[in-house]
Amino acid sequence: MDHVPSDLLLMLLADARLPVAGHTQSAGLEGAVQHGLTGADVPLYISARLATTVRVEAGTAVVALHHLTHALPLEPVVAAWAARTPSHALRRASRMQGRALSRLTTRLWPDEEPVRRVSGLDGCPRAVALAGAAAAAGLEAVALARLVGYDDVQTVASASLKLLPLDPAETTAWVHGALPAVAGAAAALAGLTDPRDIPATAAPQTEVWAQAHAHSTRRLFSA
Amino acid sequence: MPDLSPTRGLRLGVCGPVGTGKSSLIALLCRELAGRMSLAVVTNDIYTDEDARFLRASGVLAPERIRAVETGACPHTAIRDDITANLLTVEELEEEFAPDLVLIESGGDNLTATFSPALVDTQVFVLDIAGGGDVARKGGPGIERADLLVINKTDLAPHVGVDRDRMVADAEAARDGRTVIPLSRTDLDSVAALTAWVTAEVVRHRAGDLVPTDPGPMAAHTHGHTHDHDHDHPAA
Ligand SMILES: Nc1nc2c(ncn2[C@@H]2O[C@H](COP(=O)(O)OP(=O)(O)OP(=O)(O)O)[C@@H](O)[C@H]2O)c(=O)[nH]1
Numbered sequence: 001m002d003h004v005p006s007d008l009l010l011m012l013l014a015d016a017r018l019p020v021a022g023h024t025q026s027a028g029l030e031g032a033v034q035h036g037l038t039g040a041d042v043p044l045y046i047s048a049r050l051a052t053t054v055r056v057e058a059g060t061a062v063v064a065l066h067h068l069t070h071a072l073p074l075e076p077v078v079a080a081w082a083a084r085t086p087s088h089a090l091r092r093a094s095r096m097q098g099r100a101l102s103r104l105t106t107r108l109w110p111d112e113e114p115v116r117r118v119s120g121l122d123g124c125p126r127a128v129a130l131a132g133a134a135a136a137a138g139l140e141a142v143a144l145a146r147l148v149g150y151d152d153v154q155t156v157a158s159a160s161l162k163l164l165p166l167d168p169a170e171t172t173a174w175v176h177g178a179l180p181a182v183a184g185a186a187a188a189l190a191g192l193t194d195p196r197d198i199p200a201t202a203a204p205q206t207e208v209w210a211q212a213h214a215h216s217t218r219r220l221f222s223a
Numbered sequence: 224m225p226d227l228s229p230t231r232g233l234r235l236g237v238c239g240p241v242g243t244g245k246s247s248l249i250a251l252l253c254r255e256l257a258g259r260m261s262l263a264v265v266t267n268d269i270y271t272d273e274d275a276r277f278l279r280a281s282g283v284l285a286p287e288r289i290r291a292v293e294t295g296a297c298p299h300t301a302i303r304d305d306i307t308a309n310l311l312t313v314e315e316l317e318e319e320f321a322p323d324l325v326l327i328e329s330g331g332d333n334l335t336a337t338f339s340p341a342l343v344d345t346q347v348f349v350l351d352i353a354g355g356g357d358v359a360r361k362g363g364p365g366i367e368r369a370d371l372l373v374i375n376k377t378d379l380a381p382h383v384g385v386d387r388d389r390m391v392a393d394a395e396a397a398r399d400g401r402t403v404i405p406l407s408r409t410d411l412d413s414v415a416a417l418t419a420w421v422t423a424e425v426v427r428h429r430a431g432d433l434v435p436t437d438p439g440p441m442a443a444h445t446h447g448h449t450h451d452h453d454h455d456h457p458a459a
Pocket residue numbers: 240241242243244245246247248274330331332375376377378379406407408409
């Protein structure tokens with residue numbers, strides 16, 4: 001294929017229209033709302049995720065990208081991610097999303113070694129699958145980390161339109177307002193290469209909500 | 224990539240508005256067919272696993288063969304544009320149980336929701352006779368062009384003032400000869416007609432003769448416009 005500028009590939013991967021079952025995800029928002037979170041709290045919820053869960057996810061993605069581009073094994077990255085994601089429900093949801101993403105990237109980049117390695121990984125989490133896509137697309141670590149943060153914020157914002165409906169210009173203003181924090185987190189994490197350095201910043205409250213959510217019978221979202 | 228492997232079983236979609244009897248029809252099919260073939264079920268629900276729980280509770284199939292897919296309040300998206308969550312679940316069931324038939328229930332939606340042919344090989348649209356005799360005439364992609372239209376709960380017709388035969392005739396007219404089955408769980412002949420249709424689809428799929436077709440969303444293909452694709456027209 002002719003060379004494709006990496007910003008176009010980044011747009012492709014960040015697009016909500018990417019068929020990876022994104023509409024089934026709320027980034028934990030539904031579990032939080034079931035426990036009393038209100039519309040006014042959502043911007044705080046977004047910042048809290050950027051300081052906690054998102055750092056685990058983005059750190060994992062960045063380290064996985066390094067391992068993919070340096071012929072290092074992925075298993076220690078997956079193990080480090082799992083150790084930092086105590087909720088079984090969240091690990092399960094991430095692995096489901098990883099499969100969805102692998103399914104797509106295998107179609108887009110069938111001959112790319114990183115994509116093949118990722119799709120051959122049993123129970124590949126989303127962050128690692130995303131690293132496979134980033135490697136195939138030639139994205140820089142910092143772009144990958146931004147993608148992880150941006151996607152998390154957008155997932156919360158769009159799920160909030162289903163759960164706590166309000167003017168979508170308002171939720172987009174939240175996303176816009178969170179961009180400096182996304183950029184800051186990405187800059188701080190982009191240089192990671194060692195699985196031991198992935199931040200261990202899971203948020204216990206989010207994890208507890210996620211566990212309870214997975215066992216609730218009337219839910220719209222998978223996680 | 225759609226899995227075109229002829230070795231996998233038939234994927235049958237069941238869609239139609241809320242409460243028309245989709246889950247009941249699937250339970251019925253499981254009861255009738257479980258002795259003859261290996262089955263699995265995927266449900267899509269507004270409230271996630273209501274339907275899966277109903278089916279598990281009905282005891283017609285081992286609970287691990289019934290899986291629920293979350294739709295994020297987008298039942299239409301989950302069966303038509305981003306079918307990924309459904310495909311992954313169907314593939315998972317196929318890997319574990321190699322079923323001859325996977326039944327996929329859509330979340331109850333409006334008249335326009337139909338399955339993508341990339342998700343199901345064949346699909347049934349279910350209407351409720353108590354929804355009124357006019358519904359069949361109103362049409363829509365599912366009513367007009369699903370592989371099968373079921374007009375369900377015909378036992379209720381006298382109680383809701385609907386002329387069953389008239390509604391069936393209207394549906395047949397709207398469907399241009401495609402199959403219509405009036406169904407009631409209390410009418411054993413109608414149940415037999417339904418199972419015969421499904422069994423024939425399984426056989427047709429195995430033989431490689433079943434080509435999945437999309438019922439919607441466009442109006443039915445009519446001649447008289449300019450074609451930008453190839454057709455074999457008989458010489459005038
Ligand atoms: N009288 C009569 N009632 C029926 C028949 N089939 C189903 N029902 C009833 O119709 C109601 C709805 O049936 P379901 O099978 O839950 O309908 P559904 O289409 O799956 O509903 P949603 O998943 O909520 O969209 C239930 O109360 C069923 O018992 C029938 O043949 N006759």
